[in-house]
Amino acid sequence: MTLEEIHGQQPMPAGHDWYVRVGTRELRKMGSGRFRGSGGCGGGCALTLCPFPARRMQGAGTALHELLVSAQRRGCLTAGVYESAKLMNVDPDNVAFCVLAADQEDEGDIALQIHFTLIQAFCCENDIDIVRVNDVAKLAAIVGPSEDSGEPRDLHCILITNPNEEGWKDPALEKLNLFCEESRNVNDWVPTITLPE
Numbered sequence: 001m002t003l004e005e006i007h008g009q010q011p012m013p014a015g016h017d018w019y020v021r022v023g024t025r026e027l028r029k030m031g032s033g034r035f036r037g038s039g040g041c042g043g044g045c046a047l048t049l050c051p052f053p054a055r056r057m058q059g060a061g062t063a064l065h066e067l068l069v070s071a072q073r074r075g076c077l078t079a080g081v082y083e084s085a086k087l088m089n090v091d092p093d094n095v096a097f098c099v100l101a102a103d104q105e106d107e108g109d110i111a112l113q114i115h116f117t118l119i120q121a122f123c124c125e126n127d128i129d130i131v132r133v134n135d136v137a138k139l140a141a142i143v144g145p146s147e148d149s150g151e152p153r154d155l156h157c158i159l160i161t162n163p164n165e166e167g168w169k170d171p172a173l174e175k176l177n178l179f180c181e182e183s184r185n186v187n188d189w190v191p192t193i194t195l196p197e
Contacts, residue, residue, distance in 0.1 A: 059175065059179075060131075060175070060176060060179040060191075060193050061193050061194050061195050061196050062196050063172040063173075063175040063176050063179070064099070064131065064133070064172070064176060064193050064195060065142055065195055065196055066171075066172035067097065067160060067170060067172040067173050067176060068099075068139075068142050068143055068158070068160075069142065070170055070172060071160045071161075071170075072143060072144075074163045075163070076096075076160055076161045076162070076163045077143070077158060077159070077160060077161075078158065078159040078161065079143060079153040079154060079155055079157070079158050080153060080154040080155075080156075080157065081112070081115045081119075081154060081156050081157045082154075083154075084098070084119065084157040084158070084159045085115070085118075085119070085157075087159055087161070088119070088122055088126075088159070091161075092122070092126045092128070093126075094161045094162050095123075095126070095128050095159050095160070095161055095162075096128070096160045096161060096162050096173060097128065097129050097130075097131075097159070097160040097173060097176060097177075098119065098123050098128050098129070098130040098131075098157070098158070098159055098160075099130075099131055099132075099133055099139075099157070099158040099159075099160075100116050100119065100120070100130065100131070100132045100133070100156065100157055100190070101132070101133040101134075101135075101136045101139050101155050101156055101157070101158070102116070102132070102134065102136070102156060103134065103135065103136050103137075104134070106136075106156070112156060115156075115157070116156075116157075119157060120189075120190055124189065129176060129177050129180035129181075130180070130189075130190050131176070131179075131180065131190065131191055131192070131193045132190055132191070132192045132193070133192070133193055133194075133195060134192060134194070135194070135195060136155050136156070138195040139155045139158070139195065140152065140153075140155055142195070143155060143158070160173065179191065179193075
């Protein structure tokens with residue numbers, strides 16, 4: 001039974017992912033009006049619906065594309081799980097943003113998933129915004145091969161660092177920081193972004 005059927009509401013508009021807040025718990029809309037949750041509140045709780053518009057998600061994808069291009073041009077992009085781990089260990093205060101990328105076949109790579117878990121924990125502990133991308137090929141098209149060797153890069157983890165420029169502000173980074181903050185407000189700590197075509 002859908003929420004609309006239970007409460008006699010009109011169907012919710014398309015183009016949104018809807019979140020339902022029940023007390024301190026978060027529920028995410030799945031499919032056509034069905035909700036999945038992490039628990040209930042024991043009765044008597046009010047439901048609050050909050051939309052995540054599709055255009056907001058597309059805007060985050062465009063902002064990520066712009067940030068990657070800008071960071072690469074400025075020399076502020078570190079690619080690779082091991083290279084990123086070394087940088088975070090040596091200079092975590094210089095890391096401005098983190099991107100984790102995995103294709104569907106990478107989901108079964110236990111070692112990679114362990115690295116992702118450790119990187120996510122490090123980013124959360126050091127207040128570094130982090131997102132996931134599910135299309136390494138699109139990421140490779142944006143970032144390209146290694147400038148030194150021309151070889152394909154390990155793009156499973158990309159860090160954006162602060163350049164050595166005083167007062168550097170990147171509008172795309174600011175949009176992504178806001179996107180991550182809004183995502184955390186609905187308990188989505190590592191939101192997934194779709195890059196534009």
